[in-house]
Amino acid sequence: MNAPLLAVENVGRRFGGFVALEGVTASFEPNKVTAIIGPNGAGKSTFFNVLSGVLPPSTGSIRFKGQDLTGTPQHRFVHLGIARSYQITNIFPDLSVHENVRVAAQAFRARYDIWTDRSRLPELDDKADAALAAVGLSQQRGATAKFLAHGQQRALEIAIALVAEPELLLLDEPTAGMGPEETKDMVALIEKLAADRTILLVEHKMKMILGLSDRILVLHHGRLIADGTPQHIQADSEVRRVYLGQNDGYA
């Protein structure tokens, strides 16, 4: 067994008196796809927000490559190698598709430089083009991001995350709001990305998760109630009771 890339120990998060996440312990090996499922309000998004530094955990610790992330400001996470996408499409709407990705790549190269001409940083242009090619948006590079189709905007968001060359990629409902065709494309993309990257994803589409994941974590009322292979999770009676039984997509 490889050393874990990410180790979460007894992590909890409270909002006032409400406990959104409690006592979650799990570790994640490199180059695996892990899905996080659970009914609405189970704490999936809170878990993601804690893992990506948006929210500090109220209790517990997160170690990434052996380094404790407690107290690390959010903007540092991507520099350490953790990038994410959001449940609701989160791009730079009025910038061009290429500039969306270029400006993300630039965060690693020149953040406070006021003297260089930004058009004279060709390596960033190339990086952006490579990321766009990886998600299949090369044709749209000149378009304004807000005019892309929904599925293309989701792909653009993944390109923005990819250009950071993250070791850990967090995808929050990457197929939210997508039709069957777009979902198929997204699944193919995630499979391609999974070849040399650790991916955590939150999803609702059960068929997709069962086919895609090496491992599934199930959250319920902020607690981790199951953790195992897709076969193991399908057989788990507790999981069937709280989650799978309610889902029409699963049969």
Added chain:
Amino acid sequence: MTSQSSPLPVMAAAAARPAGLVATLTAWRVPLTILALCLLPWVLPSKALAVNVLIYGLIAVGYNLLFGYTGLLSFGHAAFFGAGAYATGIAIGQFGLPWFVAVALGVVFGGALAVVIGLLSIRTRGIYFSMVTLALSQLVYYAALQASSWTGGENGLRGFTVAKISLFGVAVDFLNPVAKYYVLMIFAALALWLVSRILNSPFGAAIEAIRENETRARACGYDVERTKLLSFTLSGLICALAGTMSALHLAIVPLDTLHYHTSGMIVMMTLLGGAGSFFGPFVGALAFLLMEDVISLWTSHWQIVVGSVFILFVLFLPKGIWGTALSWRAGR
């Protein structure tokens, strides 16, 4: 702004800039703006109006860096304008320093004030940010009012007339309006070049990203607060420079320079001309001051007319005069 170093020069240029006239205007924005400023005293009704357009245009350009490009609505930029003006006046009048040292001090003082006000306000958002900047700039106003032994209080700061200056060994009669205009224009030109550089730079891309989507910019690895603070400070520095120019021009610093009316006027000029465009703020300052100049000839209630025009623009042409013209040319 050629991109010869890019492996895809044609595509990169096409992606980055709208085609045709607008692209040309963008590429040549600094020389074209300076050319327009050179002609200004000869097309406007008075030389005094031209100097005012120069000064207020520069404040609006500085303000636009924060408002139009970073997306932060400050209601306190009169503080930096006033700080620059007062520091220059005090340096000349009370310490007898040469004018160019006074200008440098004015810019540094205004910039330092911008760092302080920025640090106190930048963590708040939206309307709270606007209110904090407004409150802090009013604090500066009342401090200037109280410290009357330094600032002259309600009477304003007087007694620092600069009659002659020596520029690279050439003596210039600073009481001659045309000579004064062109000397001040050199400072404005330098500031415009700096702002254009900033907008073309990676930092310029970072502030635009923050304006577009702060959450995403943070997730991309930008320290949003630090970037905003730097933008706030650069914007304050430009406004402070405009303040020092105003002090040299008027040879008096009225207390009203620091009043929130001035901040409001800066916002109006920027919006009227077009926030988020390079030349827009100058057009806004020109339109505002020209309306004031012309309309106040036949009524003292010129503000009613200017205010109505402003409201019409906000409602129907939110991109402002220049912004609307640009997007009309670009066919968007």
